[in-house]
Amino acid sequence: MKWSRRFVERIIEGLFTLSGGVTSLIILLVVLFLFREGAGLFTSPSLEKGYTLCVHASNLTGEIDAREVKRIFDGEITRWEEVGAGEMTGEIDVFHASELPRVEDEAVMPRVLEEIVGGRRGIIAFLPDEFLPAGESVVKRLAAGRVTPGDFFAGDEWQPTVSPAPRLGVLPLVTGTLLVSFFAIILALVPGLGVAIYLAELAGSRARGWLKPAIELLAGIPSVVYGFFGLVVLVPFIQEVFDLPVGESALAGSVVLAIMALPTIITIAEDAIRGVPRALREASLALGATRWQTIYRVVIPRASSGITAAAVLGIGRAVGETMAVLMVTGNAAVMPRSLFEPVRTIPATIAAELGEAPSGGTHYRALFLLGCILFAITMVINLSAEFIATRGQGKGEGA
Amino acid sequence: MIETKHVDFYYSGFHALKDISMRMEARTVTALIGPSGCGKSTFLRLFNRMNDLIDDTRVSGECLIDGEDIYHKSVAVDELRKRVGMVFQKPNPFPKSIFENVAYGLRVNDVRDKSFIACRVEASLRAAALWGEVKDKLRESAFALSGGQQQRLCIARALAVSPSVLLMDEPASALDPISTSKIEELIADLKRDYTIVIVTHNMQQAARVSDKTGFFMMGELVEFGETRMIFSDPVNEQTRNYVNGRFG
Structure with missing residues (x-):
């Protein structure tokens, strides 16, 4: 009798230990999941997903941070002198994807783009990735800035769905x-x-x-x-x-x-x-x-x-x-x-x-x-x- | 002087004290002894109306202190408690400094004169034979003191409001023998100025400190008389058995 009681008690103890362990593990996993998903923010591009900023190939401006992008598209920055290292000068010519002409077949879009960009030196265009011409072109991709911790933690604007550069200040x-x-x-x-x-x-x-x-x-x-x-x-x-x-x-x-x-x-x-x-x-x-x-x-x-x-x-x-x-x-x-x-x-x-x-x-x-x-x-x-x-x-x- | 005349006390349905009549002279020590649950603590708590804190209790008969019926409608309970101090079974200092513990009774009494308070605190601590041990650490927490010191602090705290009566509910039961003997010496000293009623489980203690002793059993005052007589030659058979340790 005695060994069977001890056996049953063992099982009960085991079950309690197991449920305690599983619960703690689940809680831990939830927290880990939260942090894992959140941690990716600072490696994600500050632009809307699937879109790219393009400039004329002669434009030497290397990278524009998210705040500047927003101010450019809001019309607050109007001259290239105000961004980057000043290699580029002149009026900024803002071009938005919605201004693209309608075409029957989207495959011609890269050619259309080359024409548009080629004719406007001061252009900055916000476009879907797939429209960009492949290989050497007059259309130059602008390296997309990343969301920085400073922008996130100290930013005083929360406009997550604004195009082209959402503002993610908390x-x-x-x-x-x-x-x-x-x-x-x-x-x-x-x-x-x-x-x-x-x-x-x-x-x-x-x-x-x-x-x-x-x-x-x-x-x-x-x-x-x-x-x-x-x-x-x-x-x-x-x-x-x-x-x-x-x-x-x-x-x-x-x-x-x-x-x-x-x-x-x-x-x-x-x-x-x-x-x-x-x-x-x-x-x-x-x-x-x-x-x-x-x-x-x-x-x-x-x-x-x-x-x-x-x-x-x-x-x-x-x-x-x-x-x-x-x-x-x-x-x-x-x-x-x-x-x-x-x-x-x-x-x-x-x-x-x-x-x-x-x-x-x-x-x-x-x-x-x-x-x-x-x-x-x-x-x-x-x-x-x-x-x-x-x-x-x-x-x-x-x- | 404390006097009770035919006092009965009830906890809802339970008849806890039965027709108690007793006289305790001023500046004497009266010990109340008896087995657990006999009503001696309940009786003690009549005199500062501590039993009022318990719901559904009832008291009848007369309970007089210096001739005044303390259960009369006109009596303000907080005023009464300033005249009738109490020391509890376990030391229960406030979570305050030593000084503030003793000054508490004065402060709730709206005494604001700082030098008077300081004076009373010192006098009370001296009267409780604690001054020498704490005079350099009055601002420290009362919990820094040992159990015996804490109990003497509680006595000092009770003395600070200048009561005429001091009720002690097993004041030494939570203390070690050395602290206990200090408390007993203190009681002998305090007798000169205060009317003391002490409940105790310790027969030797009752014999050592009291002038008169009352023996309670099942809510009744079985015998009351000179302590010497109660312990050497009691009239009642139950008293004899109890003081000789045959039950209790």
Whole structure:
């Protein structure tokens, strides 16, 4: 009998170990996948996939970076002197693929191109790869610049679908995310703490009995429902009250996120407050302190690390939230200048754009790298929450 | 002086104290002994109304301190607790500095005079025989102290608000023998200024520190008298068995 029981226990242990191992492996693979897809960004061309920039063969300009390409096509740079090393001079003659003449048979396109380019020395043309003449030609390919980390991390324009050179600066998205999350937590912290203190210290057992499950239920409501509420109630309200052209704004996002972060903050802060030893409360009360004095002089300082962890985890929840924010913030990928303007957050960007970004392309990789940034932000937040919480455990232990 | 007249106490349905009448003179030490769950701690906690913190409890009868019924409607509980200090079973200093621990009772009492606070803190620490050990580290965390020092700090903390009564709920049960004997010496000293009621499981301790002893069992005060008599020649058979270690 004994060996069979031991055998069964071995198998059960093995199964648990296996499931633990497999789960950890899957999580690791997801993270690896994220980083692998994202890492390719800095080796991808900064141009749209399948397109090339061409100039006249006599043009000695070697390489033009993505920012310059955009400014040329926007008409902000009009002379060759302003780009490259100055070997080329004169007016820039911008030519876009849409200006190509219609032809019956696309096979003649390379010849057509040679004619067009041959006649215009200052030309810069943005064309599909397959139209370019093979071999020696008057049409010269311009080496395509790569997306640089500087462009990506410090760029303040996010225009991923602009032709010919998409702009992939993440600053507006990162600032948007941080702005919305930061104000969400500011808005959520005071009421959240208030409710936590009420629940832990003041509420009678009956009030606690129905309030606590209700708050936990709040955490289970799908975010799209919050988004819907925000869109239908909050956005018009904000538009009206602040007299804005559109109600979709960072503020609307912050309010919705604040409501969504409340359950997290309340639950964790309440646990921290209830975790304060009864002996400390009694000691304070026995010295003639009132209940409120006991709460703010002894209980809250003792629970402060747990309360901080609650706030940080609340931020963590807000930073990663996608759907509700997507619905109420207006999604304008510009540097936010105030709370009353539309902003776009990282998760909303990924959700909205991944479907239309061609797989393996620059835009696609940029979105993955955005995912990596988000991952890094939430990881830092969670680690610091854990650090704060564990540091707090050491303090306040009796003899 | 503390006096109870026909006090009954209930935890919801449980009758925890049954018709207790007792008189504790000012500036004496009264020990409350008895087996676990006999009601002695509940009785002690009547005098600073600590039992109020527990839901669904009820008290009847009279409970007087210096002639005033402390369960009367007009009594402010926080004022009462300033007059009736308490030391708990386990040292429970606040997560603050040594100085702030002792000053706490004054601060919640809206005392703002810094030199007065400093003065009271020193006097209280001296009274608790702790001053010499901590005078150079008043700003350090109270948790840096040993268990015995922490308990004396808790006594100093209780003394700082100048109570007239000091309730001690097994104040030495979590301490080593040396710390215990220090606490006992301290009790003998404090008796000159305070009315002390001490709950203890340690029979020798009760015999050493108290003037009078009350023996509780199953919510009843079985016998109450001079400590000397209770330990040498008790009237009641149960008391005799208990103090001789036959049960408990």
